[in-house]
Amino acid sequence: MIMYQRVILVHYHEIGLKGKNRGSFEQRLLKNLKFLLEGFPVVDIHRISGRLVVFLKEGTSLHIACACEEIIAQIPGVARASCGFKCPRNMDDIGQAAINALAEVQTFETFKVQARRNHTDFEIDSMQINRDIGAILCEAYPTKHVKMKSPDVQVDVEVIQNSAFVYAKSIVGIGGLPVGSSGRVVCLLSSGIDSPVALWRLARRGANCIGVHFSGAPVTSDTSEYLVDDIAHVLEKTGCISRIYTCAMGDYQREISVLAPPPLRVILYRRLMFKTAERIAHIEGARALVTGESLGQVASQTLDNIAATDQSVNLPILRPLIGTDKQEIIAQAQQLGTFEISSQDAPDCCTLFMPRSPETHAKIDAVLQAESEYPLENWVEELASNACVHEYNSPLLKRKN
Numbered sequence: 001m002i003m004y005q006r007v008i009l010v011h012y013h014e015i016g017l018k019g020k021n022r023g024s025f026e027q028r029l030l031k032n033l034k035f036l037l038e039g040f041p042v043v044d045i046h047r048i049s050g051r052l053v054v055f056l057k058e059g060t061s062l063h064i065a066c067a068c069e070e071i072i073a074q075i076p077g078v079a080r081a082s083c084g085f086k087c088p089r090n091m092d093d094i095g096q097a098a099i100n101a102l103a104e105v106q107t108f109e110t111f112k113v114q115a116r117r118n119h120t121d122f123e124i125d126s127m128q129i130n131r132d133i134g135a136i137l138c139e140a141y142p143t144k145h146v147k148m149k150s151p152d153v154q155v156d157v158e159v160i161q162n163s164a165f166v167y168a169k170s171i172v173g174i175g176g177l178p179v180g181s182s183g184r185v186v187c188l189l190s191s192g193i194d195s196p197v198a199l200w201r202l203a204r205r206g207a208n209c210i211g212v213h214f215s216g217a218p219v220t221s222d223t224s225e226y227l228v229d230d231i232a233h234v235l236e237k238t239g240c241i242s243r244i245y246t247c248a249m250g251d252y253q254r255e256i257s258v259l260a261p262p263p264l265r266v267i268l269y270r271r272l273m274f275k276t277a278e279r280i281a282h283i284e285g286a287r288a289l290v291t292g293e294s295l296g297q298v299a300s301q302t303l304d305n306i307a308a309t310d311q312s313v314n315l316p317i318l319r320p321l322i323g324t325d326k327q328e329i330i331a332q333a334q335q336l337g338t339f340e341i342s343s344q345d346a347p348d349c350c351t352l353f354m355p356r357s358p359e360t361h362a363k364i365d366a367v368l369q370a371e372s373e374y375p376l377e378n379w380v381e382e383l384a385s386n387a388c389v390h391e392y393n394s395p396l397l398k399r400k401n
Contacts, residue, residue, distance in 0.1 A: 002096050004085035006060050008069050009158075009165060010052040011080040014177060026052070029077040029178040035395035036075060036239050040068045049118045049160050055086070062104055066169070073171040074238045076204045077178035082156065084167020089122060089159060094129070095136035097166035098155050102137060105168050110147035111137065115157040122159050129157055174204060179239045180396045182206030185318065186281040187290040188273060189213050189244065191227035193342040194292030194321055196235065197332045201320040202290050203240035208396045210284050211244035212277045212387075219250030223346040230341045232392050242394035245280050245387040249273070252379050260370050263359035266300050267367055271312040272379060278313040279384040288316045294329065295322050299358040308362040 010033065015025045026047055033045055033052065041057040041064065054072070056065055065083050072081040083104075087097040102111065115129035124132070134146055137155065158165045187199040189211035199209050213228045225246055235241040249272075256268050277289050293301045300309070310317055321329060333339035391397055 002093070002100075004087045004093070004097050004100065005058060006056040006065050007084060007086045007165060007167075008054040008056070008065065008072060009082040009084065009167060010054060010072055010078055011082065011173075012051065012077055012175075013079040014175060015077060016050060025077070025178060025181055028181045029075075032075060032077070032178050032180065032239050032395045033072065036071065036237070036393075037068060040064065040071075042068075049158070053086075053165070069169070069171055071237065073173040075178075076174060076176045076206065076238065076240070077181075078173035079175050080170050080173050082167040082170040084156075084165055084169065087164050087166060089162065089164050091124065091129075091132055094157055094159075094164050094166060095133055097164070098133050098137055098157065098168075099140045101166050101168040102141065102153065102155055105153050108144065108152035110145050110151040111141075111153045111155060111168075112146060112148055112151045113137065113155045113157060115159070117159045119159065119161045121161075129159070133157060176204035177206030179203050179206060179394075180208050182208075183288075184208040184210065184284060184286040185288045185290050186210045186212055186277050186284060186286045188277055188292070189228060189231070190292070191224040191231065191342060191344075191346050192292070193333050193339060194294065194297075194329055196231050196292075196338040196342065197329050197336060198290055198292035198320050200235065200240055200332075200336055202318065203235070203238075207290075208394075209235075209241050209290070210280070210286060211241055212273075212280055213244055213246045214249040214273050214276075215246060216250045216253070217248040219254060221346075227341055227344060227346050229390065231338050232390070234337045234341070236392040236394060239394055239396070241392055242397040243284075243392065244390045245384075246390065247276055247383045247387045249383070252383070255374065259373050261366075263357060264362065264367060264370050266358045267305055267308050267362045268371060270300055270309045271367070271371065272376065272383075274309055274312045274317070275376065275380045276383040278315050279380050280387070281315055283384065286315075288318050289313065290318045290320070292321055292329075293319050294324055294326070297326065299360050302360045304361040304363075305359070308364055308367050311364055311367075 041060050043055040045054050069081045069083045085097040087093040113130045113134045115126040117126045155168045185207045187209050189195045203209050215225050
């Protein structure tokens, strides 16, 4: 069997719709891929004919190539990743590469060939390539059958200017835009199920996400901080997070609980969190805050209470889960790989000094009156300046001194 160089073709849909800015989106995705694939035997990554091609070292095994393909498919901006071969631009080599590609498909009974000729200087048109390569595969696999509609596997042939790409294995990607193409945001990140999904959704839209975690320390244990770190290590595999600020909130919540009307405690906690997150956003140059709130899910997420917390800051607050129910969020957390981590019990600031009957329809005048009892601006500055900063593997990370 003739061996050809293994490649992974990286397809994108949304980026391809961009106009004059398309090149900058492609370059951002290329840089992200180069950084996130450092542990794989990658020779180079090029832009070729409306997609990116990852060239793997000679002798790379199918196992390693498939592992690389799976990582690529989870990187924001990638619509599909296809593991195959680069071969010379002649029908004999294309036919042999097609045989090799089909041999790596575990089980199938039917197949079809789909050819695409990007340069007309190749004398054989796409329809004839389909027929000729199909005949070669029928001879190589006499027990298999051609099926034009809904086959078990499709063998793709792409003929470009100096070579051809042939592949039969593809994985659907998560789509979206490359991380770093849509600006920077600060995400309120708990160890729960919702907020990691919210952060991931913003990363998938191209945002560079900075996390802020509010722990109940020193009043509670620091378990939530370790869980958030575990969540961040999941997110960093595909470049979705670069830095987390951890703020110890317990002492401030204790102070609020002493004087504040019990029903308003949760609103006052959240306003302090939002103000601190906004202060960190200014430090980071971020343009918005992000939360994992879903309308009506808990007492703090009614329309009145959302308005009461929004009033505490000037930055826009993005809520990508606002119309999503809990089961949908759980399903996405499972897909993302954070659900099991988030399902572990951990005391944090969200459950600290909780009132028996939290207010569900807060009035802003009452909230402001209760808040006036505290040196809020001093607290915000202390929380932000005393935050512990953890950095993660990200192509966008600018190291802090």
